[in-house]
Amino acid sequence: MSDTALIRVKELKKYFPIQAGVVRKTVGHVKAVDGITFNIERGKTMGLVGESGCGKSTTGRTMLRLLKATDGEVIFDGNDMLKMEKSKLREFRTRMQIIFQDPYSSLNPRLPVKDIVGEAMLQHKIVPNKKEMKERVIEIIGKCGLFPEQALRYPHQFSGGQRQRICIARALAVNPEFIVCDEAVSALDVSIQSQIINLLKDLQDEMGLTYLFISHDLSVVKFISDDVGVMYVGHLVEYGSRDKIFANPIHPYTKALLSAAPSFDPKAKGKSKRIVMEGDVPSPANPPSGCRFHTRCPHVEPICKETVPENRELEPGHFVMCHKAESL
């Protein structure tokens, strides 16, 4: 895609060693992320979907260098994140933030909201002193829909949705450009979920934020994303604009995944053509040879079992990893 990309991920790999025995000898690797490539444009949202264990969260964390990548490049605004010196990385940390799934365990229960949100501001010298920090915190939590007097309260005094607002405020505190939302709305009730999604959208419009939105909920991803990537056992099997992926999915896995999402129309009950895949997701410690989806794919052919399909650009900006992409 064009030069406006804020983030370019090239052939990113993250292997976790499997250790066994007394001397913790490495006997194998969990290939959580195995060579994925994509770009995120400035001010846009990239949705990352897939089943649990497919490597979505690992991708997000490796990009922020919360995990050490095994191989590959993450270019953030022209700088290679993965080769960066520690001191420079610290500076870059303010430009990227993450919001986690569980707002109950990701907030320190012993700190009041003003310290949770303000800590990073002081650390990175965005504000000179505690007094200004407090003013700035009140401004930010206000943006996230909390009241000034709530700045002195502790996390246990808030509901799940409010806690997620605190997490968002904390991420915004250092004026980031890029935020990884790792299942940020998955743990919330339906009525609260829509509030948070709208908040994320408003903040994006207002502050020009770029999101990597990781979720297993396809309807939410469809709603919030500009581009969508579909992951399966460490591979990015299909990647393109939201409209292309949802209206015209090509990879058999994407098709199956989309058809599995429950529809809201009770009249469609039993009528929709659902592709129900047999079996379970294979283990990334011992992924199938060739195309990783071949064990469950309805269109499997001998070549799929032998050769890993290339990531091909079928139409401009629509990438598919499938041998038979043209004929499907």
Add this chain to the structure above:
Amino acid sequence: MNENLNNDLNNVDDVDIGAMMVPESGMPAVGQKKEDILLDVKGLKTFFHTDNGTVRAVNDVDFYVRKGETLGLVGESGCGKSISSMSITRIVETPPGKYEGGEITFDGKTLLRINENERYLLPEKDMRSIRGNDISFIFQEPMTSLNPVFKISKQISEPMMLHRGMTKKEAHEESIRLLDLVRIPNPERIVDEYPFSLSGGMRQRVMIAMALACEPKLLIADEPTTALDVTVQAQVLELMNDLKSRINASIIFITHDLGVIAEMCDRVVVMYAGKVVESSPIEELFESPQHPYTQGLIASKPDMATTEKRLHVIPGNVPDLTELPGGCPFHPRCYKVTERCKQEYPPTHKITDEHIVSCWEYNGSGISSEGGEEA
């Protein structure tokens, strides 16, 4: 299935009362009665007395389940949907929980009747012959609801040996048949595995196999697919639909996911803060939701077809059950709130035979969804 044994068990402790009907021994099916209602819950109240006050988790709830029907119980966390279903089989922990009122009739038997003059609970011994036998449960967490130290075969066999009087060997063979029925590959091998070696979807299938072991009349599925991926969820839902038509059981399907409700259920009960706010056949609920909460709930979930820029929002938070607002508990979040809503709990209006709604704004012709604000 071993009808005689069940009835014997039921007859042993028939301490009570005229109103309690015992199914006659030897009758082939109980489904031939004039009433086709299998479970009737009226005015159920289950409260929790905690140090922080009384939590009115289930507060005057009515619903019923017909034979062969799938009823959806939908609502957000803390609305009382799980506690309602747990009250039916009386597996709410007491104390702190306490059944404070109501009447539950299952298959002609009174399981619970509590009012000012009477406090009748079906004796525990009789309840045990119902639990896992006539009424069985599937829980949300397949990870924690299987016992990690017993093999799969032992866990599936247990209810069959207990309720159906099978020998260990018979039960083992039946376990293999059930695992095959829920489409677990290599059931002969899996039956000797421990739960940790199975994936989430497989464990949920084992749970379903256990629930089906005694051919229950009522299956209560409490968020059975919430912890699963969509693709596995699709497999499990398809399996449940298939099995339901095979064993002709009724299902109470508890979930917060309206998509799953639309897929699975014949009728829906919408709960909010321990109350039933609306109850309706499935098509009617999605076409013309009446209660402002139901309307908001349906509108706030992005459908796969949604194209709008913003989502509809129900403002505010799910209320704390120890400090419920007076009147209609939904009033602080309702866009149609009036003075009366803050004072009194609204009456229940009957829209059609099956469609009821509890709201002051219902005037006989429906509640318009206009004026829904975007907060």
